Amino acid sequence: MRALVLNCTLKPSPGESNTDLLADVVVEALQEEKVDVDRVRLADLTIKPGVSSDEGTGDDWPGIHQQLLDSEILVVATPTWVGRPSSIAQRMLERMDAMLSETDDEGRPVAYNKVAGIVVTGNEDGAHHVISEICGGLVDIGYTIPGQAWTYWNKGPGPGPSYSETDEGHDWSAKTGRAMASNLVAVARALAANPVPAPPG
Template sequence: MSELRAVALICSLKPSPAPSSTELLASQVLDQLAGHGVAVAPPIRLVDYDVKPGVDADMGDGDQWPEVRQAIRDADILVFATPTWLGHMSSVAQRALERLDAELSDTDAGGRPAMLGKVAVTAVVGNEDGAHKIIADVFQGLNDIGFTIAAQGGTYWNGEAMQGTDYKDLDGPPEPVAVTTANAARNATHLATALNSRQYPPY
């Protein structure tokens, strides 16, 4: 059986090298995955790329989505990480889902969409509420595209309401977050291993 691979798509609004709570939580998921023997690719902070709006695999005119797309296609596990803004996922995260929509029309000889058989987990941070709704929206979108959702595959941190502490300001992950992150990574690894050995049947 080939080695499992994972990549994190960081949908922060902050370009590198600005510190990012979103990237921090995603990196903690990746560390847990690595602990289960999963090969981890460098995380992709999407705002660092010129990703054009649209729903095609390549929008041309300098569009850098094809590079991001290839990294996702090369992985067995996608960690989709987004901050919370005004109670919703970031605009960068929404654009990523819109661009992934093109994968529905890219099918193999069995009629299966390109992303079928890949596993997805989410990581959401914010100093306001909204994480549960964001996870639900992200998972619905990724499931439509063909990703399989790991059991308890969403980890998140919401800061106390009406204050400005960020996840990256903490001394470390609170125990409930650490446990949830570990569970998501363990379940994702188990599911990806199963799908790697027995793919979905042809359409």
């Protein structure tokens, strides 16, 4: 089984990503379940605006699209900015929109029988709103979202330290992240054994 982690931080490598640090917890838990994990920081790539799987010369999205097709598990990791997912997370969803019209050999949308979860960090409030925004888009595209398939760390209202600058709340976020990984694997295995069929004609 393979998982893909798409980090939607606004910081290109090698800048420190608080979102990446919390995603580490989920990645380690997935690897303990014998899942192969690929990680991509989308800010390092050229992701052109658009709603197709290939927007032409210089577009790095086709490689990500192939990784999405090759993975049973997707983890979207995003910071909270002004109470919302990052602009990169929004562009990711816009590009994934093309998957709605792509089908497999049995006529199913290509995201069917794949599961997804969300990791959110931010030194402000809004994590539940960010989770609902990302989950809503992924469900539209065809992903299955298991129960409690998310973890987050948000400092709360007003300015404050980032995830890497304090230990406050880390234990809860890590425990929730491990539960998220367990639930993702359990549902991915269930779908592999009993796939969702193609939609009726």
